[in-house]
Amino acid sequence: MKLTILGGGGFRVPLVYGALLADHAEGRVSAVTLYDTDADRLTAVARVLAEQAENVPDAPAVDATTDLDEALRGADFVFSAIRVGGLEGRAADERVALDLGVLGQETVGAGGIAYGLRTVPVAVDLARRIARLAPDAWVINFTNPAGLVTEAMSRHLGDRVIGICDSPVGLGRRIARVLGADPDRARIDYVGLNHLGWVRGLRVDGRDELPRLLADPALLGSFEEGRLFGADWLRSLGAVPNEYLHYYYFNREAVRAYQEAEQTRGAFLREQQEGFYARMKDPAAPALATWDRTRAEREATYMSENREVAGVGERDGSDLESGGYEQVALALMRAVARDERTTLILNVPNRTTLPVLDAEAVIEVPCLVDANGARPLAVDPLPYHAVGLVTAVKAVERAVLEASESGSRATAVKAFALHPLVDSVTVAERLVDGYVEAHPALARLNRP
Numbered sequence: 001m002k003l004t005i006l007g008g009g010g011f012r013v014p015l016v017y018g019a020l021l022a023d024h025a026e027g028r029v030s031a032v033t034l035y036d037t038d039a040d041r042l043t044a045v046a047r048v049l050a051e052q053a054e055n056v057p058d059a060p061a062v063d064a065t066t067d068l069d070e071a072l073r074g075a076d077f078v079f080s081a082i083r084v085g086g087l088e089g090r091a092a093d094e095r096v097a098l099d100l101g102v103l104g105q106e107t108v109g110a111g112g113i114a115y116g117l118r119t120v121p122v123a124v125d126l127a128r129r130i131a132r133l134a135p136d137a138w139v140i141n142f143t144n145p146a147g148l149v150t151e152a153m154s155r156h157l158g159d160r161v162i163g164i165c166d167s168p169v170g171l172g173r174r175i176a177r178v179l180g181a182d183p184d185r186a187r188i189d190y191v192g193l194n195h196l197g198w199v200r201g202l203r204v205d206g207r208d209e210l211p212r213l214l215a216d217p218a219l220l221g222s223f224e225e226g227r228l229f230g231a232d233w234l235r236s237l238g239a240v241p242n243e244y245l246h247y248y249y250f251n252r253e254a255v256r257a258y259q260e261a262e263q264t265r266g267a268f269l270r271e272q273q274e275g276f277y278a279r280m281k282d283p284a285a286p287a288l289a290t291w292d293r294t295r296a297e298r299e300a301t302y303m304s305e306n307r308e309v310a311g312v313g314e315r316d317g318s319d320l321e322s323g324g325y326e327q328v329a330l331a332l333m334r335a336v337a338r339d340e341r342t343t344l345i346l347n348v349p350n351r352t353t354l355p356v357l358d359a360e361a362v363i364e365v366p367c368l369v370d371a372n373g374a375r376p377l378a379v380d381p382l383p384y385h386a387v388g389l390v391t392a393v394k395a396v397e398r399a400v401l402e403a404s405e406s407g408s409r410a411t412a413v414k415a416f417a418l419h420p421l422v423d424s425v426t427v428a429e430r431l432v433d434g435y436v437e438a439h440p441a442l443a444r445l446n447r448p
């Protein structure tokens with residue numbers, strides 16, 4: 001089984017490789033090809049993987065290339081984990097938005113739209129290339145904004161592309177843990193778009209345990225999302241939102257905190273990762289230990305401004321247990337490759353799951369996965385407040401896809417202006433000006 005990782009020089013690739021190293025079952029991945037546009041980053045990451053593989057006799061073979069076609073040929077699975085414009089681009093996305101008083105996060109609000117406008121054309125090119133060179137491969141998209149990018153790729157790859165995110169899985173696991181339930185046996189009722197979903201129930205042996213959580217302030221105070229949103233608000237909602245909803249429900253405070261922060265997240269990570277990749281040029285530097293230290297620091301500072309707004313302090317050990325991202329990818333690959341039927345929360349076309357959206361709209365929902373791929377499970381309808389956000393943001397995503405295809409500036413303005421976190425059409429116009437100036441690639445938006 002050959003796995004190709006697009007963005008193979010990316011910082012989180014060792015997480016994936018670590019999960020593969022622990023898989024000794026038949027039909028596992030035996031060869032990994034890393035593809036990246038940057039050869040130095042490939043060399044750095046390959047060093048980390050080589051140290052991870054020490055003393056693992058059946059470690060998957062690793063090779064690295066900057067030749068996309070070579071990387072794709074013969075792939076059974078393709079992971080797409082690219083970052084168009086790098087962390088420099090992410091920092092610029094944040095800055096332009098914050099200077100105009102709106103959110104610049106890489107997946108939510110103006111920043112997410114800018115990142116989407118930059119990423120969609122590249123993701124579409126990759127999808128076309130995969131469809132030609134590896135038509136039977138399963139494509140797992142990690143690239144953010146993950147729902148939007150998966151939808152763009154699905155227009156060329158159909159159901160062969162599946163988007164993943166670790167947030168809903170992590171949320172489900174945290175809730176199961178505080179309720180004393182086995183996360184692998186609990187049925188989590190979660191639905192929405194990527195970074196825009198809600199846990200509305202958690203069934204163990206048919207019984208919904210979520211009401212018990214919502215009624216208990218001590219339990220609510222014992223995990224990340226409970227502390228972030230506060231017991232009162234969660235009780236009012238009657239659901240536990242994905243952590244990214246903090247940017248919506250506490251938008252004013254979040255924008256202010258990010259404006260006042262010494263550095264944006266993108267600027268922090270750019271510096272941190274520049275340091276890591278520079279260190280890897282020194283042959284004497286311990287690769288795995290340096291990577292692991294950098295990773296731990298990244299995880300510990302994740303969403304720190306949001307936590308500051310909520311007054312909740314440091315993340316505790318159980319919030320840091322990752323196990324998410326790479327485990328979801330591995331579980332998905334196993335289910336598909338070995339026809340081991342399982343349920344996973346994934347980003348897939350809606351079909352008839354949410355009647356307010358059309359069949360092609362990519363949503364995030366529990367899916368039944370086996371050798372035929374992923375099919376969404378039936379869920380309860382969304383309450384009106386969630387319908388409002390989900391349909392508004394899907395309209396934004398559709399405008400991003402349309403602007404990416406047509407190069408229409410007016411459609412790009414529409415994407416920003418329709419977003420619930422952008423409060424004026426004038427601001428939307430300024431955002432387009434700001435982003436076109438910051439990112440040469442967005443000069444494409446030159447049609448009326």
Ligand code: G6P
Nearest residue numbers: 144165166167265269298302303
């Ligand atoms: C979560 C999100 C991902 C995001 C990751 C890292 O897992 O679901 O979409 O890529 O955090 O965030 P960071 O701010 O460290 O890049």
Ligand code: MN
Nearest residue numbers: 146165166167
């Ligand atoms: Mn995510």
